[in-house]
Amino acid sequence: MSEVEQHLKHPLRRLWRRHRTYRPKVVAAVTVTVVEKVADVMPELLIGAAVDVVVRGSDSFVADLLGVHDRFAQIGWIAAFNALVWIIESSTGYLGDVLWRNLAQQVEHDLRVEAYDHVQHLDVEWHEGGTVGSTLSVLNDDVNQLERFLDVGARTIIATTLNVVLVGAIFAASSWWLTLLAFAPIPVIVVGSLWFQRRLEPLYADVREKVGDLSGTLAANLGGLTTIKAFTAEDRETARVRDLSDRYRLANRRAIRSSAAFVPLIRMAILAGFTCTLLLGGWAVLDGTLEIGLYSVLVFMTQRLLWPLTDVGEVLDLYQRGMASTRRILALLDETPSVVQGSATTSAPPRGAVTLRAVRAGYGEAPDVLHGIDLEVPAGEVHAVVGATGAGKSTLLRLLLRFQDPRSGEVLLDGHDVRDLDWETLRGAIGYVAQDAFLFRGTVAENIAYGAPSATRAQIEEAAALAAAAGFVEALPDGYDTLVGERGQTLSGGQRQRLALARAILRDPALLVLDEATSAVDNETEQAIQRSLATVTRGRTTVMVAHRLSTVRSADRIWVLENGLVTEAGTHDELVAAGGAYAALWAVQTGAALLDPT
Structure with a gap:
């Protein structure tokens, strides 16, 4: 389906086509x-019949x-x-409430889960180009x-339509000219509804956009609260949130002003129709051309016909x-990943x-970050990638994962192009420790076992x-059962990194990928982790990125990146002896450069 075709298709029609499992429930709800x-329109007919019995007695419609x-018997019947x-009416009203509300809840649940699952499978680059708050706004507020519309609005639209049809049939069977008079306001209401719908559509699209901006800022600010406090920016950020909230309020005000104006228009139309039935129908009764019982029915039916249309404004708002x-x-669900899972x-x-063979890589429309990289890591060896910020180290790891x-070029795992492998085969073979270690809300043990949920407590420990995490974990109030805060904020950066490393180790991966895995720890902890890594990486393929060259000194091979190119490769001793970029960086980090008399 092209983008234009998707835009032209009505959202409800697209939902109907996408979610066929709802159709029996919708049919049942509509039937009820x-x-x-x-049943709702019958009491008015019965009132007319009762009036007819009182006025005409044995000649009444009920008698016939x-x-x-x-x-007395007629009134009893x-x-x-x-x-x-x-x-x-009461039974079907209850059943209708249950069916419509459960349907609304089911659609809400399924769409939220489907959208969340879809978002998880979108490219990392897509997430980096958007805002978390905007996505959360779709998953929560938009769903x-x-x-709300399915719970209230859809049912009201169906009931109102049925009301017009049923009452119209009664009017048509009673008096064609009163039918015309009573129904005369409806075209005005329909035309007004269509005009208001066209006017409201862009207004509410603007409302949804504004709430997305507001949600994005709130999510970002809550995530960066320590930075806000550190720079005493609370007042500034409050002012920014106030401005975005005010824009959201004003967008809602514009929409509310238009939707609220609809009800007075309907009321005037109702007044015209009701007055015609009351006045002209009453004259017909006095002239003897209309039965008083039927007149009673039509007066009540005019009210029944037109008054529910006052809800159209609220329903239109919900719609x-x-x-x-x-x-x-649906726009979120229409997003397609460019990185698609293989099948092998x-x-x-x-x-x-x-x-890596002749690999070129970059982001979006920007120039290449890697320029024809050739790199080989034999199974069981430990290789390190070093270089200045922006050299392309993290990009290289993103390609591996x-x-x-x-x-252009190829990235191979055990000789297989990673683009051909399914996620479990590729990522299931990798243990990854990111520079910014992410922990989930839960216990320490649950976070360590995240990649291996069936692990035993002994394996976790x-x-x-x-x-090198056991020491601080055992010192926590509840040890491995201690709850860590959202994103692990109750732990230090070094503690989070060690738990992330434990999580990767527990998975027992064939390939261990470390992205600055010791960047947030002190020297003593770094040495402890290095000793642990010497054990963990023995016989295990390991690719590590590091700024601290002390962490890669024992690597089997070190690759030096400069401006997206491999400029040097060798062991630590070989690179220091070569006197190139690596040797210069080593000299700076060890202080040797400060001792150089030149």
């Missing part, structure tokens, strides 16, 4: 609503229908039938807006909010051998010991 609405001529109608939100949900699996256990694909 139809029965409820039929049932063959009962006693007025009307009362009994009225009780039955009320029981049916909730659709739920436009719901459709604006649905478009945002391997029967042999992974060894972790890595090869297939967070992005190269613009062993992994923590290998990552």
